Amino acid sequence: MEENKLMNLNDKKWKEFHFSSFVNSIDRGKVKDLSKIDVGETAVIAAAGANEGISTFANCNKKYKNAMTISLNGVGTGTAFVHNYSFNLNSDCGVVITGSKMSIDVLRFFQCCINMHKNKFSYGYKANETRLKRQIILLPVKDNNEPDFEYMEHYIKEIKFKKKEEYVKFCKNKLDELGKEVSILPLNKIEWKEFFVTDIFNKPMRGKRIISANYIDGDKPVVSSAGGNNGVIAFVGNKYKIREYENCLSVANGGVSAGFAFYHPYKFIATDHITHFKGQQLNKYHYLFLGTVIRNQMHTKYDFSREMTDPRLQREKIIIPITKEGNPDYSYMEQYIKNIMIRKYSEYLSYLERD
Structure with a gap:
């Protein structure tokens, strides 16, 4: 595909339309009780605000394709x-039935326009068919003031083209950096041993409390005990009365995400809901391996009623691979992670280059 040169959004003529001008109905899903459905291959869309709304993959009918959904709850x-x-989809979500057939890229343009207004909705004012259909959205128009669907489609295609080029280049650079995959023993064929956390890491240290009311606009990530987005909950410009770390793991102290460990190669501000784990001898591959070990071993051990504290961490142990001499096998950990990354980047590249 050749790159298209389209008119800048700011130079394009826009006009207000009611969403109902393009929509026949917003039909709620009928999949019930996700906890009782067998695991399968069909994506089930629910009230999630991330991961394209996918709640689970279940053994149920594949009812829709090439369509837009809107969360109606949560x-x-x-x-x-x-x-x-x-x-x-389940009943917390609705599928948009359009009046006329729209291409997938035109739907993506509409998606962006709809999401510009999502912050008006909340638990106390949930989205529903009536409220969504009377929503006013801005769309680019032609000289006759009719929606310019061709422009919308080409605009999204151009973005996809550029992003694909960038990511193909990124994958190739990463594969050059990682080198060739090396054959190593599987995890269940190697020796493992317990070590105190303090044998592997420096003394773990908690972050410092910072409340959202004190945030200053900026671009430095704030890491807390969130279970997604690498624990990042905001970006701020605070410089004082904070604890800042870099090139280490953050581990959630308690709550539903207790034990979740994320690697941060960048500088970040740590809240008091996480503890930072840093080892002078560790590189990013070691951190990624150890982060998984920590999560697997600590997630079920700590929760709201039993938080990870400094005294507990002094006694905490983790089980990791060892050499014949009984020392931590950092070479194995590094290659294990590299092999995974090589396979994943190769898969991504193969997928992207199919078109």
């Missing part, structure tokens, strides 16, 4: 996603 209420794969 923290993601009012959030739209477009799905170019087969899916079904």
Whole structure:
């Protein structure tokens, strides 16, 4: 595909339309009680505000494809996603039935327009069919003031083209950096041994409390005990009364994400809900391996009623691979992670280069 040169969004003529001008209905899903459905291959869209709304993959009918859904409940209420794969949905979500057939890229443009207004919805004012259909959205128009669907489609295609080029280049650079995959023993064929956390890491240290009311606009990530987005909950410009770390793990102290460990190669501000783990001899591959070990061993051990504290960490042990001499096998850990990354980047590249 050749790159298209389209008119800048700011130079394009826009006009207000009611969403109902393009929508026949927003039909709620009918998949019930996700906890009782067997695992399968069909994506089930629910009230999630991330991961394209996918809640689980279940053994149920594939009812829709190439369609837009909008969350009607939860923290993601009012959030739209477009799905170019087969899916079904539960009653916390609605599928948009358009009046005329729209291409997947035109739907993606509409998705962006709808999501510009999602912050108006909340638990106390949930999105529903009536409220969404009377929502006013801005769309680019032609000289006759009709929606310029061709422009919308080409605009999204151009973005996809550029992003694909960037990511192909990124994958190739990463594969050059990682080198060739090396054959190593599987995890269940090597020796493992317990070590105190303090044998592997320096003395773990908690972050410092910082409340959202004190945030200053900026671009430095704040890491807390969130279970997604590498624990990042905000970006701020605070410089004083903070604890800042870099090139280490953050580990959630308690709550539903207790024990979740994320690697941060960048500088970040740590809240008091996480503890930072740093080892002078460790590189990013070691951190990624050890982060998984920590999560697997500590997630079920700590929670709201039993937080990870400094005294407990002094006694805490983790089980890791060892050499014949009984020392931590950092070479194995590094190659194990490299092999995974090589396979994943190769898969991504193969997928991207199919078109």
